[in-house]
Amino acid sequence: MEINQQLLNPVEQGLLAIMILIIMFGMGATLTPKDFRSALERPRGMLIGFLSQFGLMPLIAFSLAVLLQLPPALAIALILIGCLPGGTTSNMFAYFARGSVALSISMTAASTLLALVMMPILLDLYASGFADRIDADLRAAGDDVGFVMPYTNIILSLLLVLVPVAGGMILLRVSPDWAKTAEDTAGFMAIVVILFLLGSVLIRHSNLFLITPWQIYLGSLCVGLIGFLFGYGMSSLTRLPPRYKRSVSLETGIQNGPIAFAIILLSFREPLQSQMLWLAILYSSFIVITSSFVTLFYRRIGKGDWEIHRNNLVHKRLFGEDYHTRYPEAAVGKVDQR
Amino acid sequence: MTSAFGHFTQQPQSNRPAGFRVTGAHLAELYANAARVWGDMPAFATRRQALEWEPTGFRELYNRGCFLATALIDLGVEPRDHVGLLGDNRLEWILADYGVQLCGAADVPRGRDVTDGEIAFIFRHAGIRTAFVETETLQDRLLRLRGKLPELREVILLDPRAKPAEGVRRLSGLIETGRRLRDAGDRRVEERVAQISPDDLFTLIYTSGTTGEPKGVMLTHANMISQLERIPLEVTCTDRVVSILPVWHIFERVFEMLAVSRGCCTFYSSVRTLSDDMRNIEPTFMGSAPRLWESIHQKILKRVKEAHPVRRGLFHTAYFLSHYYKESVFFLTGRSLDLKGRGRIRTAVLGIIHAVRWALLLPWYGFFNAAVLEKLRLVVGGAFKGSVSGGGALPREVDQFFNYLGIPVLEGYGLTETSPVIAVRTPSKLVIGTVGPVIPDTEIRIVSLDTEKILYPDRSRDDLGRGLKGEILVRGPQIMKGYYRNSEATKAALAEGWLRTGDIGIITFNDCLKIVGRCKETIVLSSGENLEPAPIEMRLNQSALIDQCMVVGQDRKYPGVLIVPSLEGFSELGISMNHRSELNGRKEVRQRIAAEIRQRISHKEGFKVHERLHAFGLLPEPFTTDEELTTLFKLKRHVVTEKYRAEIDAMYHRAEAER
Structure with a gap:
């Protein structure tokens, strides 16, 4: 699969950046410093959540990349998604799935901070092999720069998205009413961003849907689903109360898509960027659908x-x-x- | 005969069976079984402070009930005696009921708002020798009437904080006496319980009704047990019920009995603390008057109006989507109102249209339901599965609003005489505009108003007579034994087990019952044309400018309406007055009201020409439960007509002059 043209043109990239800003701001508007502190009050749930999010999920992504023999750029994208912290949508799904919203929020808060340390370590562990392959391919094709995993940029991008989150938290302190509006807008934006991206691809790269090999569809679909399954399994093995199991499961499978977009846009250059973006778009689209079904199922049981x-x-x-x-x-x- | 009580609500649930329940041959056995099965789970909770409630467990309640019953037997209460019970919802009320049932007697309940005349009539008519009174005021009133009540021997005061007058016993004292007797081996309660027959009365309820003298409705243990076993509400031991309607009315009472059977906790709230309590209790069910639902509806609309424009836009989008989505779902699942019997082709075409619409709306509805509607549903408390509303039909608009919002309103129908449920919507038969299918083992007949001919079920017709309008007759295990010492009234209401409800109804083509009006409420104009006042009043009451109204016009050329204008509604228009009499003097107010009537009771709204209101009068005082309304907010039409006779005449004069 070759993407000849840039997947998103500069205007679309700008729009995407604004949407990410709104979403992260809205995410902050749901968080209070207490959520970070109360994470420590639920040590068992948090520990198991941590293990599923940063232990299981990257491993699942890595295994899928190897099993499906994904091209290195897409493998890195999948692993990147596997290493991401949880997103705010997981809190909403946890609510409807009759899970513990408090645990979900705490896990989101804690993993967002921990990602600063964990993501470079995990990427180094799982993705460096693929990075070397890209480097070799590029050099063989006559590129002098080659490819090095942009760890510094990844950390900087993470820090950058934390700025609007902090802004949202300040807003919640100043005006809870506006914070609520920000939260609602962000929730709506989370859907809009996916439709916007799918729409952009459909209009300018409609054949991309056809030339994408099935392994890529399967990988981006399964990474979330297997995350749900293993997250639930892990918390069942450790005998967490049922509502915690549902939260951990959803939190494990649902990653913070907007952060993935931000990192890919800010840290990776072409031709990797477009391919990685495409996988992130597919993951974000599938996860909305799969988590809706999983949520309905959890709600029932x-x-x-x-x-x-x-x-x-x-x-x-x-x-x-x-x-x-x-x-x-x-x-x-x-x-x-x- | 008292009339329709209203509306159950319930969320369509998972496939779990309709719920584990405790039952018995009679209430005394039910109470004993509930104590055994539910043990120390909370049965009833009493408010001390907003966040401090005192629970009483099922076992504890039963034990105290046995002590009280022992003491009552000791006081000379005989099996099948009628014991007076004057008071409103509280733990001591249910305790008194436990005591009465466990000594094999029946209670004769009335609320705090009972009049002296009613007390005198009821106590004499029922031959009451022992009576519970809730408060000091009731005690004093009863004692003043004592001269007229030669049979009355014992008065027992329920409120532990009230001061008993001389010769009046305290409930707590009796429970202590009973405890000592039982500890000493007294087992007379067991002997009494063994003698109870399911056909004995458990209560004798005097209905004030909308006309005439109170009648004592005799309800048996079998009546009540049949209801507990058949009411298709999914109430379970993890539910929380708020009690706010008067418990002496059978409708609230069946709910409290249902709570005992299903093991859930009933919280005693009050009008004053209700909105606080709703937040703290997060109830899953409650019985209420339609007024509460109308006010929640108004509250939500108001909140939306004041919300941030973005959120207001989100709400309107969400409600729009949900309306059309749910409408299609209702159609596709056979839950849309069908009075005429749609043809196959028509059904097929509509089915395809609705299926396409459903599929197109599904993803959008999914998102907006999660993001917007869920937050709105929190207004009725985050856990609400719905409510049961008593005293009349919910306006269609309100009914639709809650159902489309995702709070399924299961409207039901019944009378005191039917203890009370005859029909109720179930999740699979939630047809808006009807009161649902008839509950199991209950038969319905629709009888022609003129010829008494049975219109439904009519075996000679293919459709059995669905869609035809007439008086509803009902037969089943819930039908009362009769009116106490009133064979004439009993004969008029009951024949061969069939009870005349006095309500007009239709069986729809999806086998639900639709209530159209009251036989006796029908206004006959001088032209001979009939009209039902209720739908007109319901439509007018939806106006923000109108608090209450009553349609009149018996034997007149055209109908008119008495209106209690809304101070709040007009103050929002910038016409602020302290009292309605000032308001009514303003020309602008009359014009606004006239416009409101013209617009709402029009051909476009589905009203016929002879239903148009050509005369109206403004009243200075609202209708209150002291005078013009029953405790369930039903209009006592004869009282209003009597009281405002002069105003009615004047308004017709005015109308004539203007024409």
């Missing part, structure tokens, strides 16, 4: 334990912290009553 949890919360709030409600198994079935 989580009804029993969620209603018990919610009832317990209200009982504790109104009857006192040490009030314990025990439900007869005959009525609620075999449900984890934690």
Whole structure:
């Protein structure tokens, strides 16, 4: 698959940058410093979340890249996606999936900060082999510069996207009302950005959909799905309460797509850039659909334990912290009553 | 006969069976079984402060009920005695009910708003010898009437903080007495319970109704148990119910009994604290009057109006999408109103159109539902599966609004005489504009208003008579035993097990019941034309400028309407007044109201020529439950007509002069 022309022209790149800015700002508008601190209050859930996000997910991406024999640039893109922190959309999905929104938010907050350290380490671990192949190919084709993994730029891009996040957090402090509007706008923008990118590709590179090999579709589809599955499996093995399992699972599979776009735009040059962008676009489109279905599924299986949890919360709030409600198994079935 | 009570709501749920329930041959057995199964789970909760509530468990409640029953037996309460119970919703009320049921007696409940005349009539008519009163005020009122009530021997005060007068016992004292007796081996409660037959009364409810003298509706244990086993509401032991409607009314009562059967906690709230309590309790169900739903509807619209333009735009888009999406879903799942019996071809064509529309809207609806509508649903408390609304039909607009918003409103229908549910919408038969299918083991007949001929079910017709309008007759396990000591009224209402409801209805082509109006409410104009006031009033009440109204016009040339204008509505238009009498004097106000009537009761809105209102009068005082309304906010039409006779005459004079 060759992309002859730049996938996004400068105008489109500018628009994309603005949308990323809005989305990251909106993400900040949902976060308070407390969310970072309270991450420490849920050590077990957080630890397992950390292990799935930065342990499982990059490994899944790497394995898929190897198994599907992706070209090196796309392999790097897939691994990059695997190493990303969680996005705000995962919080929304966790809410509808009857998961723990608090855990989801904490995981998003913590992973966004930790990504500064983890991403370079993980990319070095999983992607350096592919980087060497690109370097060799380029030099063989007569390019003197070659290719080195742009670690500094990646860290700088990450820092850069954290600026609007911080801005959003400040807004939430100053005016919760405007912060809500920013949040809603960002939620809407998350959909718009995907439609915008798909639309741009469709208009100017419509044959790209046809010439993209199936391995690339499969890889960008499966990385999220397998992430959901393993995230759930891991938290089941470690016996987390059901609502935490659903949060960890969604948080593992759903990555922060806008950060991927930012890093690719700011750190990679052509001809890698367009190919990597294309994979990021495919991932972002598939993940919206797959996480909707997974959310509906979790919502269904989580009804029993969620209603018990919610009832317990209200009982504790109104009857006192040490009030314990025990439900007869005959009525609620075999449900984890934690 | 009291009329339609209204609206259940429930969210279509997963495939879990309709829910685990506790039952029994009679209420005493239900109470015992509930204590065994639900144990220490909270049954009823009493508010101390906003965030401090005191729960009482099922076992605890049952034990105290047994103590009270023992003490009542000791006081001389006989099996099948009628025990008065005057008061409103609180733990002590349900405790008194437990006591009465466990000693094999029946209670005769009324609320705090009972009049002295009613007390005197009911107590004498029911032969009450023992009575519970909730408050000091009620106690004093009852004691003043004592001279007229020679049979009354014992008065028991419910409120633990109130001061009992001489000779009046405290509930807590009786429970202590009973505890000592039971501890000493007293087992008379068990003997009594063993004697209860399902055909015994558990309650005798005097309905004030909209006309005439109160009638005592005799409801049996079997009536109530049949309801608990058949009401298709998915209430489970993880639900939270807020109690706000008067419990002496069968509609709230069946809900509290349902809570006992299904093991969920009932929280006693009050009008004053309701909105706070809703936030703190996050209820999943509640019984309420349509007024609450109308006000939530208004509140949401107001919030939208004041919201940031971006969010307002998002809301309108979301509601637009959801409206058309849900409409298609309803059509495709056979849940759209069908009164005429659509042909196959028409159904097929519409089906294809709706299927295409559904598919096109699905992704957009999905996003907006998640991002926008979910937040709106939080207005009714984040956990709401819906509400049950009593006292009349929800206006179609409000009904649609909540259903399209994703809070499925399951409207139901019933009377005190049917303990009370006859029909209720179920998630699979949620047809807007109807009260759903008839509940199991209940039969319906639609009878011609003129000829008494059975229109439905009519075996000689292919459609069995669906779509035909007439009086609703009903037969089933929930039908009352009769009116107490009133064989004449019983004979008029009950024949061969069939109860005349006095309501006009239609069976739709998807086998749901649609209520059209009341037989007795029908206004007959001097031209001989009939009109139903309720739909007209419902339409007018939707106006922000009108608080309440009542259509009149019996034996007149055309109908007119009495209107209570809305101070709030006019102040939003910049006409601020402290009192309606000042408001009513303004010419501008009359013009606005006249315009409102013209616009709302028009041909375009589906009203017929003879339904147009050519006369109207403005009232200085609102209708209140003290006088013009029943406790469920139904108009006592004869009271209003009587009170405002002069105003009605004047308004017709005015109208004549203007014509």
